[in-house]
Amino acid sequence: TVLADNGCDVTVWTRRAEQADEINRHHTNSTYLPNVVLHERIRAVTDMAEALIGADIVVFAATSSSVREVARKAAGCIPQNAYVVHAVKGFERDTLKRISTILAEELARPESSIVVLSGPSHAEEVVRRCPTTVVAASMSKEAAEAVQDYFMNAYFRVYTNPDLIGVEVAGAIKNIIALGAGLSDGLGYGDNAKAALITRGLAEIGRLGQAMGAQLLTFAGLAGVGDLVVTCTSRHSRNWRAGSMLAGGMSLDEVLASMGMAVEGVGTTRAAYALSRRYGVPMPITEQLHAVLFEGKPPKAAVEALMGRVRTHESEEVAKAWLEAE
Numbered sequence: 387t388v389l390a391d392n393g394c395d396v397t398v399w400t401r402r403a404e405q406a407d408e409i410n411r412h413h414t415n416s417t418y419l420p421n422v423v424l425h426e427r428i429r430a431v432t433d434m435a436e437a438l439i440g441a442d443i444v445v446f447a448a449t450s451s452s453v454r455e456v457a458r459k460a461a462g463c464i465p466q467n468a469y470v471v472h473a474v475k476g477f478e479r480d481t482l483k484r485i486s487t488i489l490a491e492e493l494a495r496p497e498s499s500i501v502v503l504s505g506p507s508h509a510e511e512v513v514r515r516c517p518t519t520v521v522a523a524s525m526s527k528e529a530a531e532a533v534q535d536y537f538m539n540a541y542f543r544v545y546t547n548p549d550l551i552g553v554e555v556a557g558a559i560k561n562i563i564a565l566g567a568g569l570s571d572g573l574g575y576g577d578n579a580k581a582a583l584i585t586r587g588l589a590e591i592g593r594l595g596q597a598m599g600a601q602l603l604t605f606a607g608l609a610g611v612g613d614l615v616v617t618c619t620s621r622h623s624r625n626w627r628a629g630s631m632l633a634g635g636m637s638l639d640e641v642l643a644s645m646g647m648a649v650e651g652v653g654t655t656r657a658a659y660a661l662s663r664r665y666g667v668p669m670p671i672t673e674q675l676h677a678v679l680f681e682g683k684p685p686k687a688a689v690e691a692l693m694g695r696v697r698t699h700e701s702e703e704v705a706k707a708w709l710e711a712e
């Protein structure tokens with residue numbers, strides 16, 4: 387929608403002929419965006435080569451579990467000079483790789499050329515042209531600024547950031563915290579608990595991000611605290627909704643079956659749990675979510691475990707003077 391509003395002819399690739407047909411004939415995509423009329427410049431195809439022919443910019447918006455497969459299909463069809471952008475929030479389940487690493491591998495391009503577009507941006511609001519701000523992050527200033535120019539308009543404001551790793555890690559892990567916020571709300575724990583989850587969630591996102599090579603300040607930005615707040619508080623969030631359903635007593639399988647859409651936080655909890663061990667970074671909220679989702683721990687017991695942790699400083703960094711004096 388944003389690109390079409392900016393004058394681009396947009397071709398969407400989908401596996402399903404009936405979905406392409408609906409988009410082309412009726413300008414709707416009713417399963418995913420009910421009651422929305424799409425821009426006439428948006429057309430859909432099921433043939434990848436047709437989707438990519440002559441493209442100036444290619445946006446991957448698949449799920450983290452399917453993006454490698456989709457990129458493999460697209461490899462060889464993307465024009466040499468096209469910008470490659472992604473809006474995927476997660477890690478690859480088995481390899482724990484970031485999305486830009488997967489794209490670089492599959493498309494045989496340097497990771498430094500890839501751009502990630504991330505931030506507080508529920509599709510349901512963007513498509514209604516509600517004011518939205520995001521970050522275009524890339525190691526390449528030229529690529530980040532080109533993508534900024536493609537997307538910027540009166541309702542969609544894009545900032546640039548060279549910290550690709552930070553923006554990708556932030557976008558992925560906020561979904562775990564949103565699952566936790568949904569659980570907390572579903573249990574009736576109130577606003578203090580949710581604010582605590584957001585704040586301490588941000589602390590553990592920053593710790594892992596720094597260990598992976600990100601800059602801490604990125605987590606204070608749109609891809610960090612911005613997306614964390616929207617996903618933990620918005621009625622549009624699938625991750626929040628999944629958490630609240632779990633609190634209501636549904637099993638994980640029942641929740642995922644009833645959602646019918648991506649709940650990235652589930653796979654990302656597994657990945658972040660493994661990453662926290664790989665990098666030796668404490669991630670207590672992620673650890674408790676892992677226990678609830680995959681080890682059968684009751685959500686209330688997970689909250690008790692978080693509240694009962696051994697006393698600690700709010701930030702090792704801020705408490706440095708004390709720690710050095712000891």
Ligand SMILES: NC(=O)c1ccc[n+]([C@@H]2O[C@H](COP(=O)([O-])OP(=O)(O)OC[C@H]3O[C@@H](n4cnc5c(N)ncnc54)[C@H](O)[C@@H]3O)[C@@H](O)[C@H]2O)c1
Pocket residue numbers: 401418447448449450452455456473474475476507508509510646647648650
């Ligand atoms: N929805 C949002 O508001 C939003 C905003 C920003 C980022 N994202 C991110 O975008 C990514 C996609 O999310 P979404 O909201 O579009 O999910 P979705 O569940 O609404 O749609 C995912 C689509 O991918 C298709 N798909 C699944 N496996 C596939 C495969 N192997 N090959 C081809 N297509 C396949 C599904 O059929 C479905 O049409 C996620 O990483 C999400 O975090 C979503």
Ligand SMILES: O=P(O)(O)OC[C@H](O)CO
Pocket residue numbers: 475505506507508509561564613616617622623624625626648649650
């Ligand atoms: O609906 P969610 O929980 O997948 O969140 C969607 C976007 O990531 C919000 O920025």
